[in-house]
Amino acid sequence: MTLAHPIERGGHPLLNKVPEVALIFWIIKIMSTTVGETGADYLAVHVGLGTGVTTAITVSLLLLALAWQLSAQRYIPAIYWLTVVLISVVGTQLTDFLTDKLDISLYVSTFGFAAILAATFAIWYSRERTLSVHSIVTARRELFYWTAILFTFALGTAAGDLATEALSLGFNLGVLAFGALIALITLAYYMGGNAVLTFWLAYILTRPLGASLGDLLSQAREYGGLGFGTIYTSLAFLAVIILLVATLSINAGPTQVRQEEPGNA
Numbered sequence: 094m095t096l097a098h099p100i101e102r103g104g105h106p107l108l109n110k111v112p113e114v115a116l117i118f119w120i121i122k123i124m125s126t127t128v129g130e131t132g133a134d135y136l137a138v139h140v141g142l143g144t145g146v147t148t149a150i151t152v153s154l155l156l157l158a159l160a161w162q163l164s165a166q167r168y169i170p171a172i173y174w175l176t177v178v179l180i181s182v183v184g185t186q187l188t189d190f191l192t193d194k195l196d197i198s199l200y201v202s203t204f205g206f207a208a209i210l211a212a213t214f215a216i217w218y219s220r221e222r223t224l225s226v227h228s229i230v231t232a233r234r235e236l237f238y239w240t241a242i243l244f245t246f247a248l249g250t251a252a253g254d255l256a257t258e259a260l261s262l263g264f265n266l267g268v269l270a271f272g273a274l275i276a277l278i279t280l281a282y283y284m285g286g287n288a289v290l291t292f293w294l295a296y297i298l299t300r301p302l303g304a305s306l307g308d309l310l311s312q313a314r315e316y317g318g319l320g321f322g323t324i325y326t327s328l329a330f331l332a333v334i335i336l337l338v339a340t341l342s343i344n345a346g347p348t349q350v351r352q353e354e355p356g357n358a
Contacts, residue, residue, distance in 0.1 A: 110168050110229045111238065112341070114292065119299065121337050124330045125178045126249070126303025131311050131323040131330075139323060144194070148186050155179040163235060170341040174334065180239065184246025185304075192254065199255040206248035213241050214293075224289050245293070249300020257305055264317050267305030274298050 112118055137147040158176045165172055188206070191197040217237040218224055229238050257267040275298050282291040311326040312318025321329075 109227060110162075110165070110173075110235050111226050112168055112170065112173065114226065117337060117341065119295075121174055121334055122177070122296070123299050123303040123306070124334050125174065125181050126246070126300050127307035127310075127330050128178055128181065128327055128334070131307045131327045134311075135323040135327055144186075144190070148183075148190070151179060151182045151186060155183050159239060162239075163232060170338050174338045176239070177242070178334070180243055181246050181300075184243050184300075185250050187243075187247045188250035188254070192251075199251055199259050203248065203251040203255050206244055206251055210241065210244040210248055210297075213237070213244060217241065224293070226289075226292065241293075242296075245297045246300050249297050250304060252297075253301025253304045256301065257308070264305050264309035264312065268302065268309055271298050271302035271305060275302060 136142050136150070137144050142150070155176070158172070158179050162172050162176045188202055191202050192199060214224055217234075221234055221237065226238065229235050253267065253271070256262045256270065257264060262270060275295050278286075278291050278295045278298070282288065307326060307330075308318060310319050310321050311323045312320070314320045
């Protein structure tokens with residue numbers, strides 16, 4: 094994606110509230126997704142808090158983190174990625190609640206969340222005329238952004254569970270299949286595909302990829318996993334996330350909003 098000069102207001106460049114999309118962005122995103130998959134299970138089952146208490150805790154933490162993120166005047170790696178990890182957990186819990194507690198089919202939840210996400214994008218675009226993550230500079234745009242992020246996690250959870258469980262794809266094939274789809278989207282981007290569309294498609298697909306990876310590592314061998322367990326998988330991925338975010342924090346500078354070329358809304 095070719096970027097033009099930074100947009101300015103009053104002679105000062107505007108600061109974007111989300112990071113530049115680079116390799117480290119996708120690594121942390123996939124790992125946060127895995128933590129969302131394994132962390133929620135660990136709190137609810139192994140700690141014994143139960144679904145209701147776990148959900149209340151994670152939603153409360155997410156609201157606090159989101160308020161902190163919204164109040165920040167610029168992109169701060171620690172706050173941003175804390176919000177992503179927590180929204181990953183809550184998005185996972187949202188889909189699991191519909192499936193496990195309300196007995197809603199994964200087919201229904203997958204198509205339902207796809208419709209909700211499409212509606213979110215439609216409203217966002219109608220108000221802002223862009224869906225680019227390179228121009229999150231107002232509170233309204235950021236609220237649209239985080240709403241879309243929540244539903245990408247919920248949709249990715251539903252689609253991933255549909256593929257690996259209902260369609261019996263399994264953890265190993267799930268990792269390969271979703272990884273291959275992301276590779277194809279990456280190739281499409283570098284061949285001139287729409288930058289915004291390819292970003293959001295990849296963002297959605299990293300959720301089931303991370304979930305499949307998390308299940309592959311944490312689930313018992315008799316269920317097709319490697320048997321490392323949810324606690325060790327969660328702690329290992331959290332440690333890597335913390336290390337990478339610390340690196341970003343040390344090197345972080347102001348992230349200026351950039352204007353996309355025409356056609357890359």
